[in-house]
Amino acid sequence: MxxxxxxxxxxxxxxxxxxxxxxxxxxxxxxxxxxxxxxxxxxxxxxxxxxxxxxxxxxxxxxHMSAWGASPYGPTPPTVKAAMDTAWQTHGMQISGWLSNTAAYPLVEKLAAIAPGRITRVEYSVSGTLAVEGAVKFMREASKRPLIITFGGQYHGESTYMTAGASSDLSNVSSGRTQFVSGVVMVPYPNRFRSAFRKGPGPFDDTEVLDYLEYLLIQQVHPGQVAGVLIEPVLGEGGIHAPSQAFWDRLGALCKRWGWLLCLDEVQTCMGRCGEMFAMQRWQNIDPDLILLGKAFAAGGQPIAAILGTDAVMGNTDLHLGSTYGFAPAACAGALAGIELIEAGGxxxxxxxxxxxxxxxxxxxxxxxxxxxxxxxxxxxxxxxxxxxxxxxxxxxxxxxxxxxxxxxxxxxxxxxxxxxxxxxxxxxxxxxxxxxxxxxxxxxxxxxxxxxxxxxxxxxxxxxxxxxx
CATH class of the missing domain: 3.90.1150.10 (Aspartate Aminotransferase, domain 1)
Known part of the structure; x- marks a missing residue:
């Protein structure tokens, strides 16, 4: 220090x-x-x-902004800088999605090793927004279904209509974009302090939002048309809300019953932000099909993001989410050094x-x-x-x-x-x-x-x- x-x-x-x-x-x-x-x-x-x-x-x-989480250590750690410098000198700039290289592969291997549950596959990306876009495509392709369930107050990006439409901020920000995006079903995020359905202070049973979701399944949305659920394990822009274990258990049961894919947007919560490598590890028995990484994944270095997925979702796909700067060699080297820094302890x-x-x-x-x-x-x-x-x-x-x-x-x-x-x-x-x-x-x-x-x-x-x- x-x-x-x-x-x-x-x-x-x-x-x-x-x-x-x-x-x-x-x-x-x-x-x-x-x-x-x-x-x-x-x-x-x-x-x-x-x-x-x-x-x-x-x-x-x-x-206490930390570049909105993209600078997770304050000053970029010396080991991250050194790894990136070496990669620049060795590889220069390469487009990893087309030209395989020895900077991207070690990071892919490390991600597959540390990823929880059934996650075994990695798709390259360069920003959290593009990772969300790609995840929606994967969910729709794998399920052959059109609809995505998302939750109010979440932030998935603003620079594309899909991510902006799947997000909800103050209405003066969200208005003018969400109505142009089809296929998004939004329900309130679980909140034990402020209920969308009852007046007064909590604590509330945050599984009540799933009561509302099941009402929608009866009245408005056929569950067989839902491809998957896009959820932040901890609500960030909406005020740091962490769902209860009961919520995760019930959401998991709904996904299993109706064949929905579960996508965790960990762009803001991954790589130690919530005191675990992945925020989902603060609960038991969460079984995602997709996990999205960004922000702290870069370890304060060059921009990088990733979509992690199961073999069932990503092992036999026609999708190629081409990104010129996705998994650039120096970004990969810095991200790998960041993971190793976490693994070293402290x-x-x-x-x-x-x-x-x-x-x-x-x-x-x-x-x-x-x-x-x-x-x-x-x-x-x-x-x-x-x-x-x-x-x-x-x-x-x-x-x-x-x-x-x-x-x-x-x-x-x-x-x-x-x-x-x-x-x-x-x-x-x-x-x-x-x-x-x-x-x-x-x-x-x-x-x-x-x-x-x-x-x-x-x-x-x-x-x-x-x-x-x-």
């Missing part, structure tokens, strides 16, 4: 600072309006120092330590602060869900947004979005306890500050919808 790994953040200017403001003024006129909006993150990154992000004004922030244990620290430090806020509705963590994925009051249980997106900016002023960079009511952390899997403890203390302090003078919120679900879609 270097000295930088325990360095704590410092913010000494307003946000944005003068140097960041000058860069925004110079460059944002050339960007799309969505990329030009810097109001959520009012800073321009110039470098990384250990687990800290450094901005143009030399402010430093503890990084990474999974530290992710579980961060989970314990977060729950120990933040759970007491539920009793102290009226607006703290729930605190959740699964490995190094964590969220605080805000409500307007314990009694109303109404979402509090304005409170979340105010907390985010109060936290930024204290040098902690988490994941926030206007219109949502949960604040998320996704730290490096190897982040030091010192930096993480500081971050938790800063978040608690920020929540107390905002709770002392809470912002105005919508007073009904209908008003909240109106605010979200403005």
């Amino acid at each position: 270097s000295a930088h790994d325990q360095e704590l953040p410092q913010v000494h200017t307003q946000l944005p600072g003068p140097a960041s403001s000058a860069l925004f003024a110079r460059y944002t006129p050339h960007l799309t309006s969505s990329n030009a909006d810097h109001s959520i993150y009012p800073l321009v990154e110039t470098s990384r120092r250990g687990y800290l992000i450094v901005d143009a004004d030399n402010n430093t922030f503890a990084d 990474v999974l244990e530290n992710a579980r330590l961060l989970e314990r620290i977060f729950l120990e430090r933040m759970t007491p806020l539920k009793a102290e602060i009226e607006q703290v509705g729930d605190v959740r963590a699964v490995g190094a994925m964590a969220a605080i869900e805000f409500v307007q009051s314990k009694a109303s249980h109404l979402p509090a997106p304005a409170f979340q947004y105010a907390v985010h900016h109060a936290v930024l002023r204290r040098g902690v960079l988490g994941i926030a979005q206007r219109g949502k009511w949960h604040y998320r952390l996704q730290p490096a899997l190897t982040m030091s306890a010192e930096v993480f403890e500081y971050s938790c203390a800063a978040i608690a302090e920020a929540i107390r500050e905002v709770a002392a003078n809470p912002p105005r919120e919508a007073q009904s679900i209908q008003d909240a919808v109106a605010d979200a879609v403005r």
Whole structure:
């Protein structure tokens, strides 16, 4: 561990600072309006120092975004860099889907060895979005059926209509794309804190969403037309929800009864993010037909993704999901080095330590602060869900947004979005306890500050919808 790994953040200017403001003024006129909006993150990154992000004004922030999970160790590990450099020098750039090479094959062999259950096959890809696209094709081809069941709040990508249509975000984001995609059946994600079917706070029986699914099978969707189920084992963008064992048991029984293929989207949860190599390993008896890898799979190196599947799904297929950059040699070398880093020990244990620290430090806020509705963590994925009051249980997106900016002023960079009511952390899997403890203390302090003078919120679900879609 270097000295930088325990360095704590410092913010000494307003946000944005003068140097960041000058860069925004110079460059944002050339960007799309969505990329030009810097109001959520009012800073321009110039470098990384250990687990800290450094901005143009030399402010430093503890990084709890981790490039949305694609930078799982903070700075890219030296072994990953070295493996990638060697592969570049040896192979240069190759298209592995057409020209077999000795960089891709060792990674394929390793994935087949560590994959759980019946998984034996690997398809090359370059991004999580394309992995989802490919998985849908595999499910439809193998089953000869058209429909895919997915769950609300999941994020499978935005850059293709299929992945965007299978995802659901705030309606102002999702609207305009989902209606152009056919063959997707969406049900609520299992949620023990906030039920789609009942008012008030939980805990709820999260298998009730499968009651709704079975209602659809009677009224709307013939089960014999369903190719498979696409599900995140832990809901990421929707606020870090982990289904119960009872949910997985019942979903598995439905898949077995109706011949549905089970596809786990582990793009955000794989490679240690949830304290296991694969998030599904936190439960018993989950038997997937397909597993999707991305983000942390690259180990902070060159982009890479993969579709893992059973012999029954992938062993006799006409599909070829050509990707020019899928499993490029340097990407393969870096991904393999990342897996070996996890296997060497310490990474999974530290992710579980961060989970314990977060729950120990933040759970007491539920009793102290009226607006703290729930605190959740699964490995190094964590969220605080805000409500307007314990009694109303109404979402509090304005409170979340105010907390985010109060936290930024204290040098902690988490994941926030206007219109949502949960604040998320996704730290490096190897982040030091010192930096993480500081971050938790800063978040608690920020929540107390905002709770002392809470912002105005919508007073009904209908008003909240109106605010979200403005």
